[in-house]
Amino acid sequence: MAENSNTNKAKRSFDAIVIGSGMSGGWAAKEFTENGWNTLVLERGRDVQHLKDYPTTNKMPWEFEHRGQMPLEITQANPVISRCYAFKEDAAHFFVKDQDHPYQQEQPFDWIRGYQVGGKSIMWARQTQRWSDFDFDGPARDGFAVDWPIRYKDLAPWYSHVEKFVGISGNKDGLGILPDGEFLPALELTCVDHYFKEVLQKNYQNRHLIYGRCAHLTEPTALHLEQGRGQCQKRNLCQRGCPFGGYFNSNSSTLPWAAKTGKMTLRPFSVVHSIIYDDHKGKATGVRVIDSHTKEMVEYYAKVIFVNAGALNTNLILLNSTSSRFPNGLGNDNGLLGKFLAFHNYRARINAIHEGHLESTTDGRSHTSAYLPRFRNVEKQETDFLRGYAAGFSSYRSLNRKTQGLGMELKKHLAEKELGPWRVGSHMMGETIPKASNQVSLHSSLKDEWGIPQLNIRVSYDDNDEKMVKDYLEEMTEMFQKAGFTNIQTSDSKQAPGLDIHEMGGVRMGKDPQTSLLNEFNQLHNCKNVYVTDGACMTSTSTQNPSLTYMALTARAVNHATRNGGI
Amino acid sequence: MPISRRQLLKQILFVSAGSTMIPSCLLLPQSRGIKLKHMLVTTDQEMVLAAFADTLIPKTETEGALDVQADLFVWKILDDCTPKEEQEKFLKGLNAFSAAFQKQYQHFFSNAAVSERFTFMEQLDMKKDSEDPLVVFYNKAKQRLIQAYTGSAFFMTNIQVYEQIPSRFHGCVSVINHPSKKS
Numbered sequence: 001m002a003e004n005s006n007t008n009k010a011k012r013s014f015d016a017i018v019i020g021s022g023m024s025g026g027w028a029a030k031e032f033t034e035n036g037w038n039t040l041v042l043e044r045g046r047d048v049q050h051l052k053d054y055p056t057t058n059k060m061p062w063e064f065e066h067r068g069q070m071p072l073e074i075t076q077a078n079p080v081i082s083r084c085y086a087f088k089e090d091a092a093h094f095f096v097k098d099q100d101h102p103y104q105q106e107q108p109f110d111w112i113r114g115y116q117v118g119g120k121s122i123m124w125a126r127q128t129q130r131w132s133d134f135d136f137d138g139p140a141r142d143g144f145a146v147d148w149p150i151r152y153k154d155l156a157p158w159y160s161h162v163e164k165f166v167g168i169s170g171n172k173d174g175l176g177i178l179p180d181g182e183f184l185p186a187l188e189l190t191c192v193d194h195y196f197k198e199v200l201q202k203n204y205q206n207r208h209l210i211y212g213r214c215a216h217l218t219e220p221t222a223l224h225l226e227q228g229r230g231q232c233q234k235r236n237l238c239q240r241g242c243p244f245g246g247y248f249n250s251n252s253s254t255l256p257w258a259a260k261t262g263k264m265t266l267r268p269f270s271v272v273h274s275i276i277y278d279d280h281k282g283k284a285t286g287v288r289v290i291d292s293h294t295k296e297m298v299e300y301y302a303k304v305i306f307v308n309a310g311a312l313n314t315n316l317i318l319l320n321s322t323s324s325r326f327p328n329g330l331g332n333d334n335g336l337l338g339k340f341l342a343f344h345n346y347r348a349r350i351n352a353i354h355e356g357h358l359e360s361t362t363d364g365r366s367h368t369s370a371y372l373p374r375f376r377n378v379e380k381q382e383t384d385f386l387r388g389y390a391a392g393f394s395s396y397r398s399l400n401r402k403t404q405g406l407g408m409e410l411k412k413h414l415a416e417k418e419l420g421p422w423r424v425g426s427h428m429m430g431e432t433i434p435k436a437s438n439q440v441s442l443h444s445s446l447k448d449e450w451g452i453p454q455l456n457i458r459v460s461y462d463d464n465d466e467k468m469v470k471d472y473l474e475e476m477t478e479m480f481q482k483a484g485f486t487n488i489q490t491s492d493s494k495q496a497p498g499l500d501i502h503e504m505g506g507v508r509m510g511k512d513p514q515t516s517l518l519n520e521f522n523q524l525h526n527c528k529n530v531y532v533t534d535g536a537c538m539t540s541t542s543t544q545n546p547s548l549t550y551m552a553l554t555a556r557a558v559n560h561a562t563r564n565g566g567i
Numbered sequence: 568m569p570i571s572r573r574q575l576l577k578q579i580l581f582v583s584a585g586s587t588m589i590p591s592c593l594l595l596p597q598s599r600g601i602k603l604k605h606m607l608v609t610t611d612q613e614m615v616l617a618a619f620a621d622t623l624i625p626k627t628e629t630e631g632a633l634d635v636q637a638d639l640f641v642w643k644i645l646d647d648c649t650p651k652e653e654q655e656k657f658l659k660g661l662n663a664f665s666a667a668f669q670k671q672y673q674h675f676f677s678n679a680a681v682s683e684r685f686t687f688m689e690q691l692d693m694k695k696d697s698e699d700p701l702v703v704f705y706n707k708a709k710q711r712l713i714q715a716y717t718g719s720a721f722f723m724t725n726i727q728v729y730e731q732i733p734s735r736f737h738g739c740v741s742v743i744n745h746p747s748k749k750s
Contacts, residue, residue: 065647362739411631
């Protein structure tokens with residue numbers, strides 16, 4: 001695979017280059033190659049092929065050396081990644097260790113990364129909720145960030161396009177705040193989910209508990225079978241990679257689809273150094289890639305470049321793409337590149353006991369939970385903080401195991417597992433407000449193993465976030481009380497930004513080149529053949545898990561690029 | 568872990584005594600053959616935990632803690648996944664446990680008859696809320712061994728069967744039909 005700099009330039013020329021093979025990069029690859037474009041997909045990490053490279057996927061719990069727990073030697077040397085809920089023995093090999101790829105935290109920021117083909121799409125939590133105009137209107141209505149250059153109607157057909165291919169399990173809920181999509185059947189809610197849903201209906205106007213829409217094939221269509229994917233078997237071990245292709249990741253879906261066209265060249269171990277800008281032509285002509293093994297720099301060329309490196313790494317690449325025309329980073333005339341970052345506030349949780357419904361329980365495993373869409377400040381501003389939060393809600397019957405005694409008595413107890421009461425819980429997913437002070441920049445002297453500047457990250461919570469945590473806990477407590485839940489426990493983890501794994505912005509979309517970096521089709525205002533369609537493009541964050549929106553934006557942007565012949 | 572000369576001598580004595588006095592009722596090998604990376608554990612300490620495990624969850628018509636190597640898993644987790652202070656606390660507790668038994672019965676725990684071991688441990692089990700360090704150690708060791716035993720292949724394939732591929736989710740079923748009630 002390794003091509004050296006002597007290789008004929010023509011061989012290193014493509015119609016499109018996609019930087020990154022994760023959630024959005026995979027979509028760019030699929031859409032370009034389906035349109036007949038010769039596409040080079042660059043991935044900084046190793047290749048991970050569907051089925052073949054899921055080493056733990058069929059392991060039983062007892063087959064892991066520490067039955068899932070991570071050794072202290074690893075967690076102590078890698079405190080950031082060790083805080084990630086999925087960094088366990090079964091999936092740790094898909095996460096970047098702190099030690100291997102250092103970055104600078106000007107303020108605490110847990111940067112969770114997956115450097116391999118498929119990126120974080122292998123380990124994502126698979127929640128897929130659409131945005132509505134209540135979200136796109138946010139910045140303009142509430143006076144923060146800049147106005148989004150698009151509205152729901154612009155993205156709706158692309159949401160549908162993506163959903164049909166990905167396979168989204170959900171119900172048509174008919175909610176303005178969370179538009180319905182192209183859904184495969186939903187799983188059942190639990191009895192207590194239903195009960196809580198009724199409590200909310202009875203007591204509130206706009207609090208609707210629904211089944212959390214998620215990227216699982218509950219009933220695969222011909223399009224999914226054609227991808228080689230099959231029905232989700234409710235293992236709920238998705239983070240290992242799925243032997244059935246039951247959930248969506250790039251590895252099982254978009255990338256093999258793109259490969260089948262014969263138009264994709266996938267190049268793993270390719271660290272992108274920068275994008276090449278040609279002053280004379282007034283556009284980007286290619287990218288500089290460092291082979292992660294040989295450290296040799298190779299240039300690749302294309303008409304169009306899609307930057308899908310993952311929100312912060314996309315910022316890094318653009319900041320590092322300097323030229324005489326763009327001394328401060330590609331497209332960065334207004335100095336806003338790397339600024340106005342935001343994320344999701346996942347700090348607060350609430351747990352309780354439900355003493356009713358003891359005659360019922362669940363059976364099998366669910367891969368999602370119930371979801372309470374944003375109800376704060378939806379139609380108008382009504383609190384002392386801007387925007388609001390969505391909430392996950394889950395309920396399950398706990399299992400009690402008696403452990404008194406020893407010998408025969410204990411052995412007998414261990415064999416009997418008794419159902420305990422229902423446990424209910426919720427976590428917040430709060431919108432944060434992008435601010436210029438939340439930013440990334442290139443470190444002036446520290447470099448990584450490939451000579452690329454390390455990223456300085458400066459992102460913090462603000463007063464709005466604190467008020468929102470308080471409000472979530474108060475409101476959820478009230479809702480739980482109305483439901484008669486007992487032993488209500490609230491907590492604020494105070495976790496650092498980043499651990500939500502929903503970092504966004506820095507290369508935001510907007511109408512005005514003076515105040516934004518990207519236009520309504522995700523092109524850099526000042527370098528139109530470079531598109532950014534991963535989390536970096538987000539003008540605001542709203543509350544929805546963002547991957548679905550990145551995928552829809554990507555498909556829409558590729559459509560724009562191909563219609564315009566590469567600008 | 569630094570060891571004083573006195574401790575070392577004591578341990579050597581334990582080991583040599585242990586190797587000649589293993590009663591046939593306790594079918595333990597001379598050493599459990601653990602290979603630890605960080606902790607220094609004597610053969611005697613291994614044997615005390617093994618005897619503890621054997622008493623706590625004995626082999627009956629079904630496998631016991633030693634059959635599924637629950638004690639070895641406890642050592643492994645202590646060695647690889649547990650902070651140093653907790654490792655030391657565990658070993659200290661284990662030594663105190665062993666010494667307390669020896670004081671009461673005038674011989675070693677790992678060589679004792681099952682009934683003696685059982686009686687000694689039962690006293691601690693009945694005081695489970697006590698803050699007595701011996702009880703605290705007993706509870707901790709018990710908890711770790713239960714975790715190891717119930718997470719073993721034997722337990723999860725024979726006693727409470729783990730379903731890797733449920734292929735179903737029902738949100739609301741009667742408890743009477745729930746698998747946990749069937750057995």
